[in-house]
Amino acid sequence: MPLRLEGSCACGAISFSVDSHAPYPYQLCYCSICRRTGGGGGFAINLSADARTLKMKGKRFRRILHAPITEQGHTSISSAERHFCGRCGTSLWLFSPEWPELLHPMASAIDSELPVPPSRVHLMLGSKASWVQPNIGPDDQCFDGYPTDSIEDWHRQRGLWIE
Numbered sequence: 001m002p003l004r005l006e007g008s009c010a011c012g013a014i015s016f017s018v019d020s021h022a023p024y025p026y027q028l029c030y031c032s033i034c035r036r037t038g039g040g041g042g043f044a045i046n047l048s049a050d051a052r053t054l055k056m057k058g059k060r061f062r063r064i065l066h067a068p069i070t071e072q073g074h075t076s077i078s079s080a081e082r083h084f085c086g087r088c089g090t091s092l093w094l095f096s097p098e099w100p101e102l103l104h105p106m107a108s109a110i111d112s113e114l115p116v117p118p119s120r121v122h123l124m125l126g127s128k129a130s131w132v133q134p135n136i137g138p139d140d141q142c143f144d145g146y147p148t149d150s151i152e153d154w155h156r157q158r159g160l161w162i163e
């Protein structure tokens, strides 16, 4: 049985639930977008869940950001949808049309208990803010860009995938 994640925004206008086979909050993203939209400590933690199981209350308060991405002086608009509460600004989840079966809730918006990860992955360290000093454990992995393993791979390799 997958784990049901229950989440909400800070003002209470939006609440949601979604099922996850891979609920460990191990993936810390230091990119400039996560940092601004949901990571005041310099990173945000993105989970992975089954998009088809999403249930949501307060849909009319939900807003979607397609963030601009600037690389080598060239700006484009990200295809990824960052869903947030339009009333209080809470970051809720990320959805990429390229992977429509997946939904990536922000761990910060989850109210239910999450399992504690045995190690962590630090990604997009190439775009971290200069003042952020990542707390890197002995078994952690670090990447300047995206990690080589998917969230599913990471869970399966450690026997943590929940069928």
Ligand SMILES: [Zn+2]
Pocket (backbone or CB within 6 Å): 009, 010, 011, 012, 013, 014, 085, 086, 087, 088, 089, 090
């Ligand atoms: Zn809200």
Ligand SMILES: [Zn+2]
Pocket (backbone or CB within 6 Å): 029, 030, 031, 032, 033, 034, 035, 124
């Ligand atoms: Zn990010």
